[in-house]
Amino acid sequence: MKVSYNWLCDFVDLKNISPKEIAEKLTVSGFEVEDVLYMNEHLHDVFVGHIDKIEKHPQADRLVVCQVDVGFKKVQIVTSATNVFEGANVPVSLDGADLCNGVKIKPSNFRGVESDGMFCSGEELGIDDNYFDGAGVNGILILPNEFKPGTKIEDALMLNDVAFDINVTPNRSDCNSVIGIAHEICAMFGKKFKDFDVSYSTVSGDVNDFVKVSVETENCPRYMASYVKNIKLSRSPLWLRSRLFAVGIKPINTMVDITNYILVEQGQPMHAFDYKYLDGKKINVRQAKEGEKISVLNGNTYNLDKDVMVIADQNKPVVIAGVIGGVNSCINQNTTESVFECAVFDLKSVRLTAKKFGLRTDSSARYEKGVNINSPTLAMRRALHLVDKLGCGQIVGGIIDICSEKIGIKQKLTLSYSKIIKILGVDIPKEKVVEILSGLGVETSVSGDTLTCVPPLLREDLQNENDIAEEVIRIYGYDVYNDLDGGLFENSSITIGQFEPRLSMENNLKNILVDKGFYETLNYSLYTASACDKLLLSKDDERRKVITIANPISEDMSTVRTVMAHALLLDISSNLSVGNKDMRFFEVGRVYQPKSLPLTELPTENNRLSFAVCEKDYDFFQMKGLVEDLLVGFQISYTLKRSEQPFLHSGVSADLVANDGRVIGWFGKVHKSVLKNYDISQDVYYGELDTDFLASLPEKKYETKEISKFPPVERDLAIVVDENVTNEELVQAIKSACGKTCFDVQLFDIYRNNTLGEGKKSMAYKIVLSSDDKTLTGDEIANIMKRVLKGLQFRFGAKLRD
Amino acid sequence: MxxxxxxxxxxxxxxxxxxxxxxxxxxxxxxxxxxxxxxxxxxxxxxxxxxxxxxxxxxxxxxxxxxxxxxxxxxxxxxxxxxxxxxxxxEKVDITEPSKGVKRGALHPLTRFNNKFMEICVEMGFTVIQGPEVETDYYNFEALNVPKNHPARDMQDSFYITDNILMRTQTSNMQIRAMEKMKPPFKVVCPGRVYRNDSDSSHSPIFNQFEALVVDENIGLKDLMMMIKEILKRLYGENIKIRVRPSYFPFTEPSIEIDATCQMCHGKGCNLCKGTGFSEFFAAGVVNPKVLEMSGIDSKKYSGFAFGPGIDRSVMVTNKIPNIKYLFKNDLRFLKQMR
Missing domain, CATH: 1.20.1270 (Substrate Binding Domain Of Dnak; Chain:A; Domain 2)
Incomplete structure (x- = not known):
């Protein structure tokens, strides 16, 4: 929202208050000034000059030498411009000027003739024909004769205003206007708001004799209309153009400029119809009918439906209500009679329509923020005042006002002073509170602890103690908190802090991984829909049921992830592409599995730990060791089964299966096709654990037993078995044969060689035997070893290796 | 002899x-x-x-x-x-030869910051909670005093899934979930991911927030400020200075933003703080009584305050990270600097 300094001066006395001060004060009071724009920034050292005499340049055919009166002195200007003439008034930039197009002026010498400066075009002054006649010509801007030589150009052209670009928060829709901001400034500086003139004279007749208005939709709580005849359209006076220009609105003609002026000053959008195009002389505010169309000012034609509110005449829609006018009914050069509209439209309706057509106009933007039901009352009269003042038409008596809500009724709040102070925690005396509120136009009276507050009509946002507390403190000054001291828990109760168990557990796992050389990554939980394909998920894989974003930012982020692996594989791929090597990555994140599609209830959000290694010489068993270390602190027993994950190498991967059969994770080598899909040309090992499941486990219980007093005995046993016999089978068999004397069984060597026979391998175990109650004798040991070998021979056809 | x-x-x-x-x-x-x-x-x-x-x-x-x-x-x-x-x-060795064995990796800077922040909060009596990222419109907006078509929704462009379900735009959804579940007085804090459909190049569409909510009798803006000061001191040392600016959030009233000594330049003024010496750390405010009531808390008896630091920005400032995109890029050359 932009407002200008000069404009504000209409409503508040700003003598001795600089634009900078205003900007600072607005910002600390809740109206962040994002920019202060000085219109004259590039206009210093430019003056109105009168060309007394023009002579040819002695050395150059294309140059002329001008003697120019700039009021306080005479200067000589050499120019190549061809549209200047003796007796013309022109803008003259002198030494030090720094023009809008970046040109800096210094006295210079043109082929032996001194020039004290330069004549300026409109472009060099930052204006065009819309702002000032002649400013758009390709040449020097010729100024009117009545401009006095020596006048600063910024004053002559009224380019001496300062605009504030203010970020108005959504709760203060009343401040999307000059008068709203002016009220705030009054409160900040303790000034009195200067009421504005809404008087105008009318000619005979009654508006109702010219136009009939009917409202047939609940989206228009108020519609005001007035009638102006004998319109003489012209350019608006310079002061008005200057104001519109300062806030970035292009001046067009008096009638259109007036509607824009009211929009900025009063925060009330208006529309002016060309009366002769209103069929049946009727205005009907209604929802559009299916099949209706409208061609609007931006050149587009839109198909309308019942969700779009329109202003229609007897036959057809002429305006998309609150958004944009139709081509036919708008003010144009031939307009002689007009109906002025000043209405309140429902913000939701305007918002939906603007969104639907992708149309955002100054009007719709204003309506979307909410226009107060009371706003049109003065805005319409102010507009008619301007019509009268500018002499652009005759106003017919009466204003049509169709309103379905009560207007002019101020709310009365009964509030507790002590509660306000409690909210703020700062002792602000009652008198000060009353003073601040009165400054904001809130009529306030005190009786004991009770404050009775009557906010101004447009301040719907003030409803309770919290609202009033905020008004008080933002004017009183938030800096009171900057250096405040006091007890941290002066007023609050003691509570016992507690970590989230899963987060703590995940932190433990993270530390294990970090110790093992892993780096933590963070990845987006939105990804491409093709992730499931890249990971080779089968057609009926549950994880193919993905949640899709209705309005994605890009295809890359169009679905909510159901698989973790995609992210780490992408990370590895992108790291490899920049030449990074030896990666150990992990991520703690979520997958979001919908219970049904389309989504009718919230999905299951499952927290998972994923990890991946891309490193020379890394292998399955290293990752197996990692997984064992990650799980060793949990009260859980699990078994490994060949993994069913489609993105893992089926022969070099395992699923972790808990006792209840639930798969709690998996790890292993990544499938070669998958690697190809991610442009990875090295082996990658990947694993994943369900941390929600791990968090659900009871705390691990550590129970110990007595260490045997008798020395353990070690025996090595090397046997030859078929390839398909697994280590686990052999260990189990050895353990059961040893019985309770078995202390430990460790595989220490695997040997494969043709001499062992086709499809055979040698497995060498270190067997540790120990008894709790005696030293084992040589015979006992020999017997046990015999039993072991016999068992292995019997079950697996094992042979003792020579 | x-x-x-x-x-x-x-x-x-x-x-x-x-x-x-x-x-x-x-x-x-x-x-x-x-x-x-x-x-x-x-x-x-x-x-x-x-x-x-x-x-x-x-x-x-x-x-x-x-x-x-x-x-x-x-x-x-x-x-x-x-x-x-x-x-x-x-056996004498050249002690400057490289060390052997697997080198430690590193936690992500965000995790470090989150952990530190959580620790401080837990010490102050906060309970850490977690909740859904795919959220209903009710918890994300409506219960936070942002009804459908409220202009404040413009401040947060959302990723919608259905008319009624979206990726949460703020961890403030957890304020409502906490208030529904817990009995005052309580203090909760919720770190988490949030999503905004924001095409601005300096913003990431997914980023991190940290929501803190205190509901108690007799608390207000001053208590909020005292707590925030304490947190900032623990994070950045005793000398940190703060500055309060008014702001607007539909679910707090009054609403404020709290700037603190810029940690990039330590108050001298730099690009990040636009020469002011202060950079934005917290959005905060007194819980709007309407929000308390909607979640079944008697606003006559209880009041609350809420605050949330801009985590990603704090992490950037703390670790002097040159570009916000580094946080999600996972380039080993960046991650290794966190060892």
Whole structure:
């Protein structure tokens, strides 16, 4: 929202208050000034000059030498411009000027003739024909004769205003206007708001004799209309153009400029119809009918439906209500009679329509923020005042006002002073509170602890103690908190802090991984829909049921992830592409599995730990060791089964299966096709654990037993078995044969060689035997070893290796 | 004989002392103490010594033997020690060669910051909670006093899934979930991911927030400020200065933003803080009584305050991260700097 300094001066006395001060004060009071724009920034050292005499340049055919009166002195200007003439008034930039197009002026010498400066075009002054006649010509801007030589150009052209670009928060829709901001400034500086003139004279007749208005939709709580005849359209006076220009609105003609002026000053959008195009002389505010169309000012034609509110005449829609006018009914050069509209439209309706057509106009933007039901009352009269003042038409008596809500009724709040102070925690005396509120136009009276507050009509946002507390403190000054001291828990109760168990557990796992050389990554939980394909998920894989974003930012982020692996594989791929090597990555994140599609209830959000290694010489068993270390602190027993994950190498991967059969994770080598899909040309090992499941486990219980007093005995046993016999089978068999004397069984060597026979391998175990109650004798040991070998021979056809 | 013994002692000790390897030393032991060694030979001749001299010679011989044995064992220890030292000398390494074994990795800077922040909050009596990222419109907006078509929704462009379900735009959804579940007084804090459909190049569509909510009797803006000051001191030291600016959030009233000494330039003024010396740290406010009521908390009895730091920005400032995109890029060259 932009407002200008000069404009504000209409409503508040700003003598001795600089634009900078205003900007600072607005910002600390809740109206962040994002920019202060000085219109004259590039206009210093430019003056109105009168060309007394023009002579040819002695050395150059294309140059002329001008003697120019700039009021306080005479200067000589050499120019190549061809549209200047003796007796013309022109803008003259002198030494030090720094023009809008970046040109800096210094006295210079043109082929032996001194020039004290330069004549300026409109472009060099930052204006065009819309702002000032002649400013758009390709040449020097010729100024009117009545401009006095020596006048600063910024004053002559009224380019001496300062605009504030203010970020108005959504709760203060009343401040999307000059008068709203002016009220705030009054409160900040303790000034009195200067009421504005809404008087105008009318000619005979009654508006109702010219136009009939009917409202047939609940989206228009108020519609005001007035009638102006004998319109003489012209350019608006310079002061008005200057104001519109300062806030970035292009001046067009008096009638259109007036509607824009009211929009900025009063925060009330208006529309002016060309009366002769209103069929049946009727205005009907209604929802559009299916099949209706409208061609609007931006050149587009839109198909309308019942969700779009329109202003229609007897036959057809002429305006998309609150958004944009139709081509036919708008003010144009031939307009002689007009109906002025000043209405309140429902913000939701305007918002939906603007969104639907992708149309955002100054009007719709204003309506979307909410226009107060009371706003049109003065805005319409102010507009008619301007019509009268500018002499652009005759106003017919009466204003049509169709309103379905009560207007002019101020709310009365009964509030507790002590509660306000409690909210703020700062002792602000009652008198000060009353003073601040009165400054904001809130009529306030005190009786004991009770404050009775009557906010101004447009301040719907003030409803309770919290609202009033905020008004008080933002004017009183938030800096009171900057250096405040006091007890941290002066007023609050003691509570016992507690970590989230899963987060703590995940932190433990993270530390294990970090110790093992892993780096933590963070990845987006939105990804491409093709992730499931890249990971080779089968057609009926549950994880193919993905949640899709209705309005994605890009295809890359169009679905909510159901698989973790995609992210780490992408990370590895992108790291490899920049030449990074030896990666150990992990991520703690979520997958979001919908219970049904389309989504009718919230999905299951499952927290998972994923990890991946891309490193020379890394292998399955290293990752197996990692997984064992990650799980060793949990009260859980699990078994490994060949993994069913489609993105893992089926022969070099395992699923972790808990006792209840639930798969709690998996790890292993990544499938070669998958690697190809991610442009990875090295082996990658990947694993994943369900941390929600791990968090659900009871705390691990550590129970110990007595260490045997008798020395353990070690025996090595090397046997030859078929390839398909697994280590686990052999260990189990050895353990059961040893019985309770078995202390430990460790595989220490695997040997494969043709001499062992086709499809055979040698497995060498270190067997540790120990008894709790005696030293084992040589015979006992020999017997046990015999039993072991016999068992292995019997079950697996094992042979003792020579 | 006496003279012979004295010679043996003299020569033996001298020879032993000058021996410079174990072999020589062993030869000397044999030479003097061996079966046909010098001393043994003399002792064997004891039978020829006059009985009155036997005692004297015997004791002399024993003393010579003892001395030679001592000299031998002393020398043996010296030689062994010398050999150890020589062996150790051979093991000498270049201590500037690189270390071996798997090097530690590193936590993500965001995790570090989150953990530190959580620790501070837990010490102050907060309970850490977690909740859904795919959220209903009710928890994300409506219950936070942002009804459908409220202009405040413009401040947060959302990723919608259905009309009623979206990716949460703020961790403030957890304020409502906490208020529904917990009985005041309570303090909760919720770190988490949030999503905004924001095409601005300096913003990431997914980022992190940290929501803190306190509901209690008799608390207000001052208590909020005291708590935030304490947190900032614990994060950045005693000297941190703060600055409060008014703001607007539909679910708090009054609403404020809290700037603190810019940690990039330590208040001197830099690009990040646009030369002000302060950068934005917290959005905060007193919970709007409407929000309390909607979640079933009696706003006449209880009040609350909420605050949330801009986590990603804080992490950037804390670790002087040059570009916000580094946080999600996972480039090893960046991550390794967090070791």
């Amino acid at each position: 006496k003279i012979q013994l004295e010679d043996i002692l003299k020569n033996g000790v001298a020879e032993i002392e000058s021996a410079d390897d174990l072999k020589t030393l062993d030869d000397l032991r044999i030479k003097y103490l061996g079966k046909s060694g010098a001393l043994t030979t003399i002792l064997r001749g004891m039978k020829d010594v006059a009985p009155e001299q036997r005692r004297e010679i015997g004791s002399l011989a024993n003393s010579v033997r003892e001395n030679i044995e001592n000299a031998l064992s002393q020398k043996l220890a010296d030689l062994e020690n010398a050999k150890l030292l020589a062996d150790m000398e051979k």
